Amino acid sequence: MTLVLSARDVRRDYPVAGTPVHAVRGISLDVHAGEWVAIVGPSGCGKSTLLNLLGAIDRPSAGSITIAGRDVARLGDAEATRFRLTGVGFVFQRFYLMPTLTAAENVELPMAEAKVPRVEREARARELLGYVGLAGRADHRPFQLSGGEQQRVAIARALANRPALLLADEPTGELDARTGTEVIALLDRLNRDGTTIVTVTHDEELAQAARRVVHVRDGAIVDDVVRRPLPPAAPADGAARR
Amino acid sequence: MIWRLAAATLLRRRARTALTVAGVAVAAAMLLDMVMLGSGMRESFRGFVEQQGFQLRLTPRGTMPFDSEATVGGAARLADSLRAAPDIVAVAPLLGTKLFTPRAGDDSVVAGFLLGLDPATQGDYVVVEGRDLAADDELVVNANWLAATGRRIGDTVRVAQGYEPQVRRFRGARTLRVVGRARFVMLAGGERAAAVPLATAQAMGGETTRDRVSVLLVATRPGADVEAVRARIEAGEPRVSALSTAAALKFVDERLSYFRQLAFILASVSLAVGFLLVSTLVTVSVNERIGEIAVMRAIGVARGRIVAQVMGEGLVLSLAGAGLGLGLGLVTAHWLNGILAAFPGLPAAFDFFRFEPSAALRALGLLVLCGLAAGAWPAWRAATLPIARTLREEAVA
Ligand SMILES: Nc1ncnc2c1ncn2[C@@H]1O[C@H](COP(=O)(O)OP(=O)(O)OP(=O)(O)O)[C@@H](O)[C@H]1O
Ligand SMILES: [Mg+2]
Secondary structure, three states: OOEEEEEEEEEEEEOOOOOOEEEEEEEEEEEEOOOEEEEEOOOOOOHHHHHHHHOOOOOOOEEEEEEOOEEHHHOOHHHHHHHHHHOEEEEOOOOOOOOOOOHHHHHHHHHHHOOOOHHHHHHHHHHHHHHOOOHHHOOOOHHHOOHHHHHHHHHHHHHOOOOOEEEEEOOOOOOOHHHHHHHHHHHHHHHHOOOOEEEEOOOHHHHHHOOEEEEEEOOEEEEEEEOOOOOOOOOOOOOOOO | OHHHHHHHHHHHOHHHHHHHHHHHHHHHHHHHHHHHHHHHHHHHHHHHHHHOOOOEEEEEOOOOOOOOOOOEOOHHHHHHHHHHOOOEEEEEEEEEEEEEEEOOOOOOEEEEEEEEEOOOOOOOEEEEEEOOOOOOOEEEEOHHHHHHHOOOOOOEEEEEOEEEOOOOEEEOOEEEEEEEEEEEOOOEOOOOEEEEEHHHHHHHOHHHHOOOEOEEEEEEOOOOOHHHHHHHHHHHOOOEEEEEHHHHHHHHHHHHHHHHHHHHHHHHHHHHHHHHHHHHHHHHHHHHOHHHHHHHHHOOOOHHHHHHHHHHHHHHHHHHHHHHHHHHHHHHHHHHHHHHHOOOOOEOOOOOOOOOHHHHHHHHHHHHHHHHHHHHHHHHHHHOOOHHHHHHHHHHO
């Protein structure tokens, strides 16, 4: 099994005046290619903080995070930016699409940044929108889409540059039960097609769908349950097929 | 894609963008006008002083250089003695008086300005139609005079040097023939002017102007020491003061330095206003999109691209403003020139605002640079924002 992510004794302290907040207190976690890990735990236990560290959106106070062979915690800004562009895909609770761009353009944005030729990225954006079930909405702007549709566009955007790892922070947090279920089904299909996923969630249904559930409390892992082991024919490399 | 985003940002708030561009355009117009004002007066003054081709200007001592009433007597001898000097190549005597002309077709009288001069050496007018003076009973006039009197080239008119309206009596009347139309370099816009040979003008004035002149213009030999000639004339001839063209220019330059300082200060203010306008708008627009920018950074858009996008916004605003301002500045300069040219006693050819493409381009280029610089700080702030914290703040907002 290929190790996609390996976090060792990761800490993150927020220097708040008075008493500093220890949001993540020494988390170690390995994620293998093809896994789908759901990180669950009470509000404020440090789940989002951990996910931001894994996605190189934030920097740990201590510890190392190795993703696809690189220590993400030690990257300079330019390299970290490059890593976020091509190494991971990030899905936010609030979708965060560019309101002035169409669905297709939102999906193309990371590819344009990665200098993918126009023809190629247009084709891939179309393909990805088709995959998330929004082929007919390519030219719609975010305000013309429902929350569930926007989140599916955001997932397509996160997959644009074929990242080794998809990170999602409460991807169903803003959605009602039915559209949430659609997004969960999409993540499930992605995972079955080979995408390695780490999600943070309060959503019991989402946690149930994941292969493995990691319980966090007060910035530390208290339980780690594999619910569905990887099939023996898991992809040999970490890169998602999609 | 990034440029589409920048454009979309500007278009998203059309009214705000339009207002900012309008504000920058006003600042640019002001800047341009000030640059034009800074050089216009000096250049046009130099232009017509040098056009005359005389280096010295002799006027009755104790009078203002452009006082048209004062005269000096013994003019013929004075001119001859000046001409005798080896370093003087030409002397042009001038007598300025009044001219009264009955209008064709009715009995009203048109007042104007009469210049008596030596057609061979004069530098006061340029004939644009008909011909120059060739005989004592001929008259060269300007377009204003023709329009006011209803006369035409070739007409014979009875004109006078004095007029008493109460008794409708002319003094110093003469019958002269209009032979040409000319543009008078030194005259105020709108003034009706005519020129006759010096002897004719002197004779028309009778005893008060016999052998008298208002001004003697002196041209020195090329390479001569103008200042030495000037000093010698002033020492030898106590009735006149001599002012050199260079000294006149310097004098004017000194007077105009106040104008230039004012223009410089106002131009700087315009630049500052342009800078503040653009930086305000760009700052507001960055603050408004701070979440979007954090998302772009989070999904891997490079710092440089964010900087380019924000500074591009400032650049587009200032370019559009400068472009509009160029037109606006030219229109207002033209309009202001019209108002100021009507200032009494100023020559018509005097431009307060002179458009010099290179200076205008430099000024507007500076403004565009200011716009670019105005985007630099908000751009840097946007590019270096803490991504996770900004996203968190946005989620709370
Ligand atoms: N920038 C910050 N400055 C100070 N404290 C912070 C900052 N960001 C997070 N925290 C604190 O760190 C702790 C963990 O926050 P985090 O957002 O990771 O929790 P979470 O598990 O994602 O919670 P939720 O389930 O409500 O999203 C909280 O106590 C929070 O108040
Ligand atoms: Mg959270």
